[in-house]
Amino acid sequence: MSRIHDMGGRLGTGPVDPQDGYDFAEAKDWHKRALALNVACGFLGQWNIDASRHARELLDPTDYMSFSYYEKWMGGLADLMVDRGVVTVNELASGKAEGVSPIADKAAKPESVEAVLTHGSPYTxxxxxxxxxxxxxxxxxxxxxxxxxxxxxxxxxxxxxxxxxxxxxxxxxxxxxxxxxxxxxxxxxxxxxxxxxxxxxxxxxxxxxxxxxxxxxxxxxxxxx
CATH class of the missing domain: 2.30.30.50 (SH3 type barrels.)
Structure with missing residues (x-):
């Protein structure tokens, strides 16, 4: 059975508007931060792009339908970080670390970000x-x-x-x-x-x-x- 995210061809959700006017350059500041946080967490090497997609698919159907695009990203990321042991539920709720993470040295270095994003991650x-x-x-x-x-x-x-x-x-x-x-x-x-x-x-x-x-x-x- 398909999950709520598999919406192609489904009746009742209205037409897709290809001219929705969204401009990332003029986006809300938290949208940019949400994208940056997802990319930064990817540097930790604890999951892959397919796992991150699946994490968003696993959101509660009510949340999935009510969340905006980047809220889905953040919801999936939060679940993935807990599931993979990157943070605990308490750390996520408090916003404070409970100690030094064993994968802290994997954090993205500012000087390496541009090169990584430019070359991407080929999946061939x-x-x-x-x-x-x-x-x-x-x-x-x-x-x-x-x-x-x-x-x-x-x-x-x-x-x-x-x-x-x-x-x-x-x-x-x-x-x-x-x-x-x-x-x-x-x-x-x-x-x-x-x-x-x-x-x-x-x-x-x-x-x-x-x-x-x-x-x-x-x-x-x-x-x-």
């Missing part, structure tokens, strides 16, 4: 060659779930489960989020861009000229019959 890896060629007709797994970890993280959206599409691009092998989010190894797999007709996903009411392209890992796919 070496793995077995792709099973599907460009042009192959494939079908996604019927249920959008993590098959290794019950209730776990997955990048297969519920609205595309069981849908038939065409491989339009091979991205090479990338870290597999369904494993990496749960610290079970990178388990790199081939990654593909798969094109679906809008009508395949949304039904006859969709415009027949529209398509949706999703990046999907190989284990999400099977040959279409």
């Amino acid at each position: 890896r070496d793995a077995a060659g792709p099973k599907f060629a460009v042009g192959a007709v494939v079908k996604t797994r019927r249920i959008a779930r993590n098959v290794a970890v019950p209730g776990g993280h997955t990048r297969l959206p519920a609205y595309a489960a069981g849908a038939e599409g065409v491989v339009v691009l091979q991205h090479g092998a990338h870290v597999f989020p369904d494993s990496n989010a749960h610290f079970k190894g990178e388990a790199a797999e081939p990654l593909y861009a798969v094109q679906f007709s809008a009508q395949e996903l949304w039904g006859d009411e969709a415009d027949p000229r529209d398509v949706v392209v999703l990046d999907l890992w190989e284990s999400y796919l099977e040959p279409a019959q």
